[in-house]
Amino acid sequence: MAPRRPAPPIDRRRFLTDAARAAAGCAVAGSLLALYARDARALPAEALRPPGALDEPDFLAACIRCGLCVRDCPYDTLSLADLGEGAATGTPFFTARQIPCEMCDDIPCVKACPTGALDPALTDIDDAKMGVAVLVDQENCLNALGLRCDVCYRVCPAIDKAITLDRMHNERSGHHAIFLPTVHAEHCTGCGKCEQACVLPEATIKVLPIRLARGKAAEHYRLGWEEMERKGGPVVEGIIDLPDRLPEEAPDFAPLMKLPGTGQ
Amino acid sequence: MTDKLTPGRDAVRRKGWLGAHRWLILRRLSQAVFLGIFLLGPWAGIWWVKGDLAGSMTFDVLPLTDPLILLQGMVAGHWPELTALTGALIVLAVYALVGGRVYCSWVCPVNPVTDAAHWLHARLGLPKGWQPKASTRLWLLGTVLAVSALTGTIAWELVNPVTMLQRGIVFGMTAGWALIGAVFLFDLLLARRGWCGRLCPVGAFYGLVGQKSVLRVSAANRAACDDCMDCFAVCPEMAVITPALRGTTAETPLILSPDCTNCGRCIDVCAQDVFRFTHRFDAHPAPGRADPTPSPARQRRAA
Numbered sequence: 001m002a003p004r005r006p007a008p009p010i011d012r013r014r015f016l017t018d019a020a021r022a023a024a025g026c027a028v029a030g031s032l033l034a035l036y037a038r039d040a041r042a043l044p045a046e047a048l049r050p051p052g053a054l055d056e057p058d059f060l061a062a063c064i065r066c067g068l069c070v071r072d073c074p075y076d077t078l079s080l081a082d083l084g085e086g087a088a089t090g091t092p093f094f095t096a097r098q099i100p101c102e103m104c105d106d107i108p109c110v111k112a113c114p115t116g117a118l119d120p121a122l123t124d125i126d127d128a129k130m131g132v133a134v135l136v137d138q139e140n141c142l143n144a145l146g147l148r149c150d151v152c153y154r155v156c157p158a159i160d161k162a163i164t165l166d167r168m169h170n171e172r173s174g175h176h177a178i179f180l181p182t183v184h185a186e187h188c189t190g191c192g193k194c195e196q197a198c199v200l201p202e203a204t205i206k207v208l209p210i211r212l213a214r215g216k217a218a219e220h221y222r223l224g225w226e227e228m229e230r231k232g233g234p235v236v237e238g239i240i241d242l243p244d245r246l247p248e249e250a251p252d253f254a255p256l257m258k259l260p261g262t263g264q
Numbered sequence: 265m266t267d268k269l270t271p272g273r274d275a276v277r278r279k280g281w282l283g284a285h286r287w288l289i290l291r292r293l294s295q296a297v298f299l300g301i302f303l304l305g306p307w308a309g310i311w312w313v314k315g316d317l318a319g320s321m322t323f324d325v326l327p328l329t330d331p332l333i334l335l336q337g338m339v340a341g342h343w344p345e346l347t348a349l350t351g352a353l354i355v356l357a358v359y360a361l362v363g364g365r366v367y368c369s370w371v372c373p374v375n376p377v378t379d380a381a382h383w384l385h386a387r388l389g390l391p392k393g394w395q396p397k398a399s400t401r402l403w404l405l406g407t408v409l410a411v412s413a414l415t416g417t418i419a420w421e422l423v424n425p426v427t428m429l430q431r432g433i434v435f436g437m438t439a440g441w442a443l444i445g446a447v448f449l450f451d452l453l454l455a456r457r458g459w460c461g462r463l464c465p466v467g468a469f470y471g472l473v474g475q476k477s478v479l480r481v482s483a484a485n486r487a488a489c490d491d492c493m494d495c496f497a498v499c500p501e502m503a504v505i506t507p508a509l510r511g512t513t514a515e516t517p518l519i520l521s522p523d524c525t526n527c528g529r530c531i532d533v534c535a536q537d538v539f540r541f542t543h544r545f546d547a548h549p550a551p552g553r554a555d556p557t558p559s560p561a562r563q564r565r566a567a
Binding site for chain 2: 018022023025026027029030033034036037038040041057058060061062063064065066067068070071072079080082083084085088089090112113114115116117120
C-alpha cells in the first residue's frame with residue numbers, strides 16, 4: 001500500500017465548491033431581499049411621511065428607523081411601520097384621517113432626525129410638502145352639494161391660501177350658490193387636518209402623495225395670458241387683432257387690453 | 265465527565281449556583297439594562313434615552329447610531345448628517361476597543377431568544393440539523409451590502425430581527441413577533457445555534473469590527489483542564505476555544521478569534537477555573553497541558 005500523501009494545505013476543489021455553494025445561497029437570499037426592498041418602495045397612498053422627508057427612494061436610503069422623530073412629535077402623530085404594514089418596516093409615517101400633522105413652528109421631528117432623512121433644510125413648516133389635499137368626491141362633499149359645511153376650509157392652517165371656497169352657481173336649485181372647497185397645491189403642506197376634520201363617515205377630501213395628486217404640464221407649454229402679463233404686451237409682435245364686435249346694448253363694455261395701433 | 269444535558273454541574277457543586285452562573289446573570293442583566301433604558305421613556309416617562317438600537321439620543325447630547333445600518337445607507341447613496349456619523353463612530357470605537365461581538369452576547373435582544381431555543385434544543389435532545397459554515401454570515405453581510413447598493417435602500421432593516429425585536433418592544437409591534445418566532449423555531453428545529461452562530465450579518469459585522477479588540481477570554485489555567493467538555497457544550501462558537509485551551513505552552517492561551525462573543529459562559533461552567541477575562545496583551549505564562557491530546561489536526565500540521 002502506497003503511503004498516503006498529506007492533504008494539501010488548501011483543497012482547491014473543496015474551496016471552489018464551498019464558494020459556489022455560498023454564492024448560490026447568497027444569490028437566492030439576496031434576490032428575495034431585493035424583491036422585498038423593491039416592494040417596500042411602493043408607499044401606500046394613505047401613509048404620509050413626516051415633514052421634510054426626502055423623496056421615497058432617497059428616504060429609504062437615509063432613514064435608519066430610530067424613531068427619534070416619533071419621540072419628539074408632541075402630538076403622537078407619527079408611528080413606526082410594523083413588518084408588512086405597507087410602509088417599509090420601521091419607517092415613520094402618519095395617517096391623516098387618524099392624527100394629522102399639527103405643523104409645529106419649530107418642526108421638532110426634523111430637528112430630531114440624525115441622518116437627514118427629514119431634510120434639515122426645511123426650516124419653515126409652511127414649505128412642507130407631505131402630500132396634497134384633493135377633494136376626491138364631489139358627489140358626497142356637503143359643500144359641493146350646495147350646503148354650507150366649510151369644515152375643511154375652516155380647519156386649514158393655511159385658510160384662504162391652501163383651501164379657498166370658490167363660489168359657483170347652483171344648477172340644481174337654480175338660485176343658490178355652491179361654495180366649492182378648492183385646494184391650491186402651491187400652499188398646501190399635506191398636513192391632513194382637512195381630511196381628519198371632514199364630517200362624513202369617509203372623508204371626501206383626502207391628502208394624497210404628490211405623485212398621485214398632481215398632474216404636470218409639458219415643459220414647453222406656456223400660458224399665453226401669463227406670458228403677456230410678464231411682457232406687458234402681445235407675445236408675438238405685429239399680430240393682427242381684428243376689432244371686437246361689441247354688443248349694442250352694452251356700450252360701456254371695453255376689452256381688457258387695447259392693442260397699440262389697432263384702432264379699436 | 266459530566267452529563268451533556270447539564271453542563272456545569274461540577275462547577276455548581278464546586279462554586280455554588282451563583283458562582284457557576286455569574287457571567288450569565290450579569291449578561292442577562294446587561295441585556296435587560298440595554299432594553300430597560302429605552303423603555304424608561306415610554307413606560308415611566310423618564311426620557312434619558314430616546315430612539316432604539318438603530319439610533320438613539322442620550323440626555324439630549326450623546327448620539328449613538330448602528331454603524332452597519334449607516335453603512336448600508338451610505339452604499340445605498342445617502343451621505344448622513346453629522347449627528348448620525350458621530351454616533352456611528354462612537355459605537356464603532358467602543359466595540360472595536362471592547363470586543364466586537366460583545367454586542368451579540370451583552371446587548372442584542374435576540375440573544376435571549378436564541379439562547380432559549382438552544383436550551384430547549386438540548387432539553388429535547390434534537391439533532392443538530394442544518395449546519396452551514398460559520399463564514400456564511402460574512403457572505404450574507406456582503407449580500408446585504410450588495411442589495412443595499414443595488415436597490416438604493418437600507419435593505420437589511422426591512423427584515424433585521426435584531427432591531428425589529430428591540431424596536432417592537434420599545435415602540436410596539438404585532439406582525440414582527442412572527443419573525444422573532446421564526447428565528448426561535450429556526451434555531452430550535454432547523455439549525456442548532458444557526459441564527460447567531462452562522463447567519464446573522466449583524467454579528468458578522470461586529471466580529472469584523474472587533475478583530476483587534478482588547479477584552480478577551482483566556483484559558484489561563486489550561487493546565488488544570490480535565491476534559492469534561494462543559495465549555496464546549498455551552499460555547500455558542502465552539503471553534504474558538506480549541507486553539508487556546510489545547511494549545512502548547514508556546515501558543516497563546518488567549519481566545520483571539522473575533523467570533524468569540526465574550527459571553528463568559530465558559531468561565532461559569534468550568535469547575536477547574538481554567539478561563540478568565542483578561543486583555544489581549546496579557547502575557548502571563550500559561551503552560552499547556554503536560555500531555556496534550558494528539559489531535560488529528562495537530563498531527564497533520566506536524567507532518
